[in-house]
Amino acid sequence: MYQVRTYNKISDKGLSLFPAGRYSVAEDVSSPEAILLRSHKLHGETLPESVIAVARAGAGTNNVPVDEYTKSGVVVFNTPGANANAVKELVLAGMLLSSRGILQGRDYVATLGDMTDKGEMSKLLEAEKKRFAGSELAGKKLGIVGLGAIGSMVANAALALGMDVYGFDPALSVEAAWRLPSDVHRMESLQALLSEIDYLTLHVPAIDATKNMINRDTLGFMKPSAAIMNFARDAIVDSEAVVEALDAGKLRNYVCDFPEPCLIGHEKVIAVPHIGASTAEAEENCAVMAVNQLRDYLENGNIKNSVNFPETSMGGLVSGCRITFTNQNVSGVLGNVLSVFAENNVNVIDMMNKSRNDVAYNILDIDTCPSDAVLAALKSVEHVISLRVIVRD
Known part of the structure; x- marks a missing residue:
C-alpha cells in the first residue's frame, strides 16, 4: 500500500482519487512514499528517507527545497495552469479597480450614514461623482511579462475587452507559444515592453533571474x-522602489497580492492577502492534478509537470516489471546499467531515457523482475542516485 503524507487542507475532490484499498493518505503516515501539500514550508525539515516524490497543489514551489531534493532523486511536481483562471479573474479585477474610482467611491458613500433624505443624498452624489471618474480599459495597452498558462489567459481576456496586448517572455516554450493569441505583440526586451504600456501584469516565477525585476531602473x-498588477510573487517587485515611484508621481497605481509594511495605507496601493488562487474551483483543480501526477509516478514511474526532472512517460505498465532509475547526467551510466542486465540475461522490452540539467531519468520495461543481487548491482553503478522496481498488481 502506498503511503501519502498531506500538509494543509487538500480538496476532497482530489483526495478521493486515491483508491482506498491501495493508498493510505493522512497527515501522520509513518513512512510516506509521497508528500502532498499546498503552502507548508519544507525548508529545514528532515525529509523521511522513504519519500520519492513531493507534489505541490499550486504553481510555485518556493516552499520546497527543490535543489536539495533533486540530489536525493526526489521528484517535485507542481500544477501549472490549474489555478490560472482564478488568477486571471483577479488580474482583471485589479485592472478595473485601478482604472475606476470604485474603492474610493465606496469609501465615500460609507461616510454618508448620517443622511436620511434620499433626495438630498442623490443630489450630493450627483455633484460629487466627478471625484471618482476613471478611464476605460478598452484601447489601453497591457503589458504581460510571462506568457505561460496564466499570462496567455490574461492576454485572451484583455483582447476581448478591447485592449492592445504586448508580451515579453524570454523563456517562452513551444507549448505556451501555441496557446498565445496571434494578436499579442511580442516584445524583444523588458525595457521595450515597459515603455509602451498603460498596465503591466507579471506572471513569472520567483527565481534568481526574476528577483526585483521591477526596480528603480525598470520603473524609470x-x-x-501606468499601473502595475503583481499577482505572481512578491520577490519579483522591489516594493520600496514602487512606493518611491508612487510618491514621486512616476507611477499611478500598484495592485498586488502581497502586502508589505511599506505598502499598508498608501492611497495608490490596492493590496489583497494572497488570494490569487483562493477559489474553490482552483483548489479542486490543483488537488486533482497533483493527485493524478503522483499516482502516475508511484504506479507507473511516469513524470509530468515536474520542476526538477524531465517529462518522461511510457504509459501504464501492462505486464512484467518496470525499473526506473535516476542518475547524474554524465555519459556512460545507461550503458553500464544495460550491461548489468545483459550479464544477468535480463531482457529489456522497452526503455526511455531523458535528461534535465544535472539529472537523468530512465524507465525500462523487462520480462520478469530481476533478483535482489541484480538490483544491488544496478544500485552500485557509479552515478546512479536512486532506483525503483514497479510491478503491476
Missing part, C-alpha cells in the same frame, strides 16, 4: 500614468 522606463 514606465509612463507616470
Whole structure:
C-alpha cells in the first residue's frame, strides 16, 4: 500500500482519487512514499528517507527545497495552469479597480450614514461623482511579462475587452507559444515592453533571474500614468522602489497580492492577502492534478509537470516489471546499467531515457523482475542516485 503524507487542507475532490484499498493518505503516515501539500514550508525539515516524490497543489514551489531534493532523486511536481483562471479573474479585477474610482467611491458613500433624505443624498452624489471618474480599459495597452498558462489567459481576456496586448517572455516554450493569441505583440526586451504600456501584469516565477525585476531602473522606463498588477510573487517587485515611484508621481497605481509594511495605507496601493488562487474551483483543480501526477509516478514511474526532472512517460505498465532509475547526467551510466542486465540475461522490452540539467531519468520495461543481487548491482553503478522496481498488481 502506498503511503501519502498531506500538509494543509487538500480538496476532497482530489483526495478521493486515491483508491482506498491501495493508498493510505493522512497527515501522520509513518513512512510516506509521497508528500502532498499546498503552502507548508519544507525548508529545514528532515525529509523521511522513504519519500520519492513531493507534489505541490499550486504553481510555485518556493516552499520546497527543490535543489536539495533533486540530489536525493526526489521528484517535485507542481500544477501549472490549474489555478490560472482564478488568477486571471483577479488580474482583471485589479485592472478595473485601478482604472475606476470604485474603492474610493465606496469609501465615500460609507461616510454618508448620517443622511436620511434620499433626495438630498442623490443630489450630493450627483455633484460629487466627478471625484471618482476613471478611464476605460478598452484601447489601453497591457503589458504581460510571462506568457505561460496564466499570462496567455490574461492576454485572451484583455483582447476581448478591447485592449492592445504586448508580451515579453524570454523563456517562452513551444507549448505556451501555441496557446498565445496571434494578436499579442511580442516584445524583444523588458525595457521595450515597459515603455509602451498603460498596465503591466507579471506572471513569472520567483527565481534568481526574476528577483526585483521591477526596480528603480525598470520603473524609470514606465509612463507616470501606468499601473502595475503583481499577482505572481512578491520577490519579483522591489516594493520600496514602487512606493518611491508612487510618491514621486512616476507611477499611478500598484495592485498586488502581497502586502508589505511599506505598502499598508498608501492611497495608490490596492493590496489583497494572497488570494490569487483562493477559489474553490482552483483548489479542486490543483488537488486533482497533483493527485493524478503522483499516482502516475508511484504506479507507473511516469513524470509530468515536474520542476526538477524531465517529462518522461511510457504509459501504464501492462505486464512484467518496470525499473526506473535516476542518475547524474554524465555519459556512460545507461550503458553500464544495460550491461548489468545483459550479464544477468535480463531482457529489456522497452526503455526511455531523458535528461534535465544535472539529472537523468530512465524507465525500462523487462520480462520478469530481476533478483535482489541484480538490483544491488544496478544500485552500485557509479552515478546512479536512486532506483525503483514497479510491478503491476
